[in-house]
Amino acid sequence: MRKIGLVGLMTATLAGCGGTLSGAGPYKGDIETKNSTYKLVEINATTIAPFMRGTVKAPLARITNPAPQAVRLMGGDVLNILITDNVAEGVGLFAPLSTGGTQFKVRIDDQGMISLPYVGHQFVAGMTLVQVENMLRQRLKGVTTDVQAHVDLVGDLSGSVLVAGAVKAPGRFSTLQGPLTLLDAINQAGGPVLEPHLVNVTVRNGSQVTTLNYEDVLNGNNAVLRPNSEIVLDRARQRFVAMGAVGEPGLHDLPQQNTSLLDALGAVGGLNERNANPQGVFVFRMDDTQADTKPTVMRIDMRDPAAIFYAKQIMIRPDDTIYVTNAAVYEWQKIIGPIVQTMVLGRAVGVNYK
Structure with a gap:
């Protein structure tokens, strides 16, 4: 009776192994043979070229010259208006220039x-400061003698820029001290909260939208901002998935803009020496450029000393999946382990019956 029970227990245990032996994904042999839906590429000296790093653009030497641009007034702007009368003090409607003139803050x-x-209500939205000065002189002509007008912008909603998103101190920043470049505005907002290659910068100025990677901006693609521009920083989709026998499986950020397979493996703790099959390192890649193109699966044999150099040259793209299969001996241990445990348990049960 004990033997029947022991056999039943072993059978149930082995039956349960069927759902646990697959690990984190398919077996190495299955990937290499069941390739009707994807293209399998064995990485070696003759096949690696399409997957290598492209020409790296050198940083640009140019320096952005923040030349001033015409500011068009809008609601919310604050103006300091100086009006003078070229007459003796106390005679004209406005104070003479020698005494500082008459100032209005509106x-x-x-x-x-x-x-x-003496001017009344006037529409000034969309006008420049010079146009407002000319309008004031025209409206006061004949009202007073030899009138002069000077207008300063002291609260510049129209000339400011808005910085929002993944920065440390988002807000609206003034251009009263001079024109702002893209880097000026981001720096005033405290800089990005992520690594440069993980940040996209979108610039909207009312007529066009431009999106750049922040690392490209740092490499010389800085630009002068138009007044009333909006700058939004957000996370760039620069992620890959690591699966199987690696140190830290999961979803990870690419560690740099041009990330090699070796860099990515290092970022996830490398291969798990206890159970990884170094001959079963795969990179799964979808090709979104053409609808009828099969996905690509690259296999690299890390037992080959040259594979270290190959892994340094293969570039990982966003949304790639790195999968490291288990070693055969580890799969065998997963089968033998439950059997041994069952036999030990059965022996212990037999001893107790005696």
């Missing part, structure tokens, strides 16, 4: 209007 309302004595 905010453009939500309708784009300002209001001044």
Whole structure:
């Protein structure tokens, strides 16, 4: 009776192994033979060329010259207006220049209007500072003698830029001290919260939208911002998946902009020496450029000393999957282990019956 029970226990244990022996994915042999839906490439000196790093662009030597641009006024801007009368003090409507003139600080309302004595309500949204000065002189002509007007922008909603997203201190930043470049604005916002290659920068200026990787901006693609631009920093999709017998399986950020297979393996703790099959290192890649193109599976034999150099040259793309299969001996241990445990348990049960 004990033998029947022991056999039944062993049978049940082995039956349960069927769902656990697959590990994190398919076996090495299955990947190498069942390739009707993908293209399997054995990486060696003759096949590696299409997967190697392209020409790396050298940083640009140019320096962005922040030349001033015309500011068009809008609602919310604050103006400092100086009006002078070229007459003796106390005679004219406005103070003479020798005494500092008459100053007004006005905010453009939500309708784009300002209001001044002897000028009334005037629409100034969309005008430049020079155009506002000319308008004031024209409106005051005949009201006073030899009037002069000077307008300064002291609160520049129209000339400011907005920085939002993955920065340390998002906000709106003034251009009163001079034009801002893209790097100026990002630096004033505290810089990005992620590594440069993991950040995309989108610039909107009302007429066009441009998206750059922040590392490319640092390499010389800086630009002067138009007034009232919006800059949004967000996470670039620069991730890969590591599966199987690696130190840290899971979803990971690419450690740098041009990440090699060797870099990626290092970022996930390398191959697990206890159970990895170094001859079964695979890279699964979808090709989204053409709808009818099969996915590609690359296999590299890390037992080959030259494979270290191959792995350093193969570039990992975003959304690639690195999969390291288990060694055959480890798969065998997964079969033998439950059997041995069952036999030991059966022996212990037999001893107890005696």
